[in-house]
Amino acid sequence: MKIEVFGPGCYRCQTTLRTVEHALNELNMEAEVIHIDDLREFAQRGVMFTPAVFIDGALKASGRVPKLEEVKHWLLEPQKRNTEQSER
Numbered sequence: 855m856k857i858e859v860f861g862p863g864c865y866r867c868q869t870t871l872r873t874v875e876h877a878l879n880e881l882n883m884e885a886e887v888i889h890i891d892d893l894r895e896f897a898q899r900g901v902m903f904t905p906a907v908f909i910d911g912a913l914k915a916s917g918r919v920p921k922l923e924e925v926k927h928w929l930l931e932p933q934k935r936n937t938e939q940s941e942r
Contacts (some may be wrong), residue, residue, distance in 0.1 A: 856885065857885050857888070857903055857909050859888070859902055860896055860899070860901045861891065863891055867904055868888070869904040869919050871939070877926045880922075881906065905918075905919060910932075914928050
């Protein structure tokens with residue numbers, strides 16, 4: 855899993871990074887967490903407001919700091935989908 859946090863390094867962006875890392879720790883999961891602060895990359899990916907969070911290329915939040923429970927939900931989504939598909 856690849857998690858990208860877009861932001862210039864401000865307090866809200868740093869808080870978002872810590873929230874993502876905290877969620878990963880609580881769920882005992884590992885992921886590649888990348889902080890992107892390049893404005894050109896923001897433009898290429900369509901990020902208009904920071905912080906922004908992408909998980910495996912999908913935009914999950916933009917312009918706000920996500921709550922811990924919300925991030926945990928995002929992290930567990932692929933596992934839930936796999937479980938549902940295997941039950942069919």
